[in-house]
Amino acid sequence: DAGVIQSPRHEVTEMGQEVTLRCKPISGHNSLFWYRQTMMRGLELLIYFNNNVPIDDSGMPEDRFSAKMPNASFSTLKIQPSEPRDSAVYFCASSWSGGSLTGELFFGEGSRLTVL
Amino acid sequence: QQQVKQSPQSLIVQKGGISIINCAYENTAFDYFPWYQQFPGKGPALLIAIRPDVSEKKEGRFTISFNKSAKQFSLHIMDSQPGDSATYFCAASRKANFGNEKLTFGTGTRLTIIP
Numbered sequence: 001d002a003g004v005i006q007s008p009r010h011e012v013t014e015m016g017q018e019v020t021l022r023c024k025p026i027s028g029h030n031s032l033f034w035y036r037q038t039m040m041r042g043l044e045l046l047i048y049f050n051n052n053v054p055i056d057d058s059g060m061p062e063d064r065f066s067a068k069m070p071n072a073s074f075s076t077l078k079i080q081p082s083e084p085r086d087s088a089v090y091f092c093a094s095s096w097s098g099g100s101l102t103g104e105l106f107f108g109e110g111s112r113l114t115v116l
Numbered sequence: 117q118q119q120v121k122q123s124p125q126s127l128i129v130q131k132g133g134i135s136i137i138n139c140a141y142e143n144t145a146f147d148y149f150p151w152y153q154q155f156p157g158k159g160p161a162l163l164i165a166i167r168p169d170v171s172e173k174k175e176g177r178f179t180i181s182f183n184k185s186a187k188q189f190s191l192h193i194m195d196s197q198p199g200d201s202a203t204y205f206c207a208a209s210r211k212a213n214f215g216n217e218k219l220t221f222g223t224g225t226r227l228t229i230i231p
Contacts, residue, residue, distance in 0.1 A: 004159075033219075043160070043205060043221040056218060091159050104150075105219060107159025 002026070004108035006092050012114045018080040021111045024073055025094030033105065034067055034077050035091040043091075049075065050097065061086075082115045089113070119143075120208050122222030129229055135193040137225045139206035142187065146208040150219070151180065151191050154203045163204070164191070196229045203227070 005024040013019055025032050033048040047057040049069045057067070064083070069075040079086055089110040121140045129135045141149075150165035166173045166180040166189065173180045179192040193200055206222040 042223040045218065045220070048218065093159070104162045104165075105152075105160075107161065109157070109159050 004092055004094050004106050006090075006108035006111050008111055009109065010112045010114075012116065013082055014116050015083055016081040017115075018078065019082045019086075019113060019115075021077040021090050021092075021113070023075045023077070023092030023108060025075070025092070026106055027073065029094035029096050029106070030072070031095045031097045032069060032075050033093040033095075034075070035093065035107075037089045037091060037110070038087075046077070046090075079113075082113075084115045087113055087115050120206060120220050120222045122206050122225060124225060125223070126226045127228070129193075129196045129227065131196060131198060131229055131231050133196050133229075135191075135196045135200065135227055135229070137191045137204055137206070137227070138188065139190065139208075139222050140186075140188045141208050143208070143210065144187070145210045148209045149180070149182065149189050150207050151178075152205045152207060152221075154205065154224075160205055193227075196227075198229045198231065201227055201229045 004026055007022045031050050034046040036044045036046055044059055046059045047067045048055055052069045065079055067077045089112050091107050091110045093105040093107040095105050119142050123138050147168055151163045152160035153163040154160040164175050164178050164180055166182050168184050171182050177194045182189045203224045203226050205224050207219045209219045
């Protein structure tokens, strides 16, 4: 059974370039989360979707960041223009959330972004 | 502010010893407290979780102790093994109105088990 699939696994780009990270959640999950991990700030929640609708984007650092979820099986996180301080590992996670249950988060293996 | 404070930042334990990682939270509305384990190059994975209606939960060598009045919870790893060497994150969440959760993570503890 495939888990959460992220691409690319590694991305090296130059400052000012556009970066698009992709995520395919686990089939049947209705919640999708984008996290950023750095040594200094740990795991930060950027945005999450429920049933493809963005619920909370208060963690998105600034307008350079945007995320979309056009359907239940695909999401993108875009950074434009990218800056060196955006260098981090970006994780996508999905879960099933229904009723009173709190769903386990299943993480992808992450996309390591380096902005030169 | 929804914060979860985790300590220590790093921990070295001898094989066979007990590893203890502590977390404290502020928001009394939190009602779900999981621990995630992360190996290098991988995403975090759920290890064990507890709800505030119990004070302890044990799964194999892993135990969560929960103190609701002190707003603290901890992870105990008994008989620590080199394969337990990883980064551990505590987290907390509360149910949102629409039935979804929003996990807030601690800053992580890098655990190293030495022979």
